[in-house]
Amino acid sequence: MNSGILLVDKPQGITSHDVVARVRRAAGTRKVGHAGTLDPLATGLLVLGLNSSTRLLTFLVGLDKGYDATIRLGASTTTDDSEGEIVTRASAAGVTDEAVDAGIARLSGPISQVPTTVSAIKVDGRRAYDLAREGVEVELKARDVTISEFTVLERRESTVDGLVVRDLDVRVSCSSGTYVRALARDLGSDLGVGGHLTALRRTRVGPFDVTRASVLEGIDVAPALLAPVDVAERLFPIWRMTADEATDLGHGKRVAVGFDDTDGPIAAVTPARALAGLVSVRGGGAKPIVNFPTDEVAS
Known part of the structure; x- marks a missing residue:
């Protein structure tokens, strides 16, 4: 293959x-x-x-995505993670578990989030991180995201440069477009001590x-x-075609399907179990969104 x-x-x-x-x-x-x-x-x-x-x-x-991460409370950085320069420091000694949990609750569910400045978002055709590295002040618009899970797994306290910091190991499940670094930044800001990310691991897509x-x-x-067909079967409704339907679809003919109208995608699978394409349905007929060379991807 x-x-x-x-x-x-x-x-x-x-x-x-x-x-x-x-x-x-x-x-x-x-x-x-x-x-x-x-x-x-x-x-x-x-x-x-x-x-x-x-x-x-x-x-x-x-x-949607899943992450395991570590948030440090007690300092904010230019990049909202440990690779940036520290901007502010404050003791997190007075931050209680109850305050942390309340802050996390405010950052859960549907929220409006301003992406981190050092991101791949394009501003006037250029990546925000490129502009930031050049010293250009970048203001990104807030976007709606959904945080379906924001759970603290472990809490630790230590002293860095004479000030108490609190590290939170967290698990986050979120919609596409969410910045976990921004969650760390916003949690620290809400608690009045600053925050940034020190570790991030994507566990699920x-x-x-x-x-x-x-x-x-x-x-x-x-x-x-x-195999593409294995991936498609986990993501989309499946239209298992007959040999004649597969031939007609490959020739660009309109093929009747037993699905309600939808923008798609629906995975069109050949009798040999190859992914022929992704289609939408209009008026009971399949309309190709993207085709695949079935001789290349047959499994």
């Missing part, structure tokens, strides 16, 4: 692009992309697509878990690939 979705456990200290570059060399193809960037500080699940399966990545980017991911070092790509 030379097309599929690859789950990689990204190590700390390298960019998502570095992972793509290594997988390109290991797989012997230039056609590799990823769904959702991880910062160099972060570890965990990075979802990649190879060859024609890169067409699936658009539909993976918007899936939609139904895909980091426990099923491959280690990057010495990765053997081919046996680790998930």
Whole structure:
């Protein structure tokens, strides 16, 4: 198989692009992309697509995510994480567990969040992090996100540079577009002592878990690939076509389907169990959203 979705456990200290570059060399193809960037500080699940399966990545980017993270209360930084310069310090000695829990409750559910300044969001065609590195003041608009879980797993207290800091190991489940760094920043701000992220690990993207991911070092790509049809069956309603329907769809003909009208996507699967494409339904007929070369992806 030379097309599929690859789950990689990204190590700390390298960019998502570095992972793509290594997988390109290991797989012997230039056609590799990823769904959702991880910062160099972060570890965990990075979802990649190879060859024609890169067409699936658009539909993976918007899936909800899961993270394990460590938030430090007692200091804020320029990047909202430990890679930035410290901007403010304050003792977190007076921050009670009850106050932390109340602050987390205010940051749970549907919230409006201002993304971290050092982010990949584009401002006038340029990435916010590039503008920030040049000293340009960037103001990003708040966006609506949903925090479905924000749970403290462990609490620790220590002294750094003479001031008490509190570290919170947390688990977060959230909608796409959420910045966990911004949650750390906003929790610290709400508690009046500042906050930033010191560790971040992505554990889940939609139904895909980091426990099923491959280690990057010495990765053997081919046996680790998930077939496009296996991925589609976990994400979309399935239209199992007859041979004639598959032929007609491949020729661009209108094919009647037994689904209610929807913008899609619905996964069109051939009798040989290959993903022929993703379709929407209009007037009882299938309309292709994206097609796949079934000779390449048959499993």
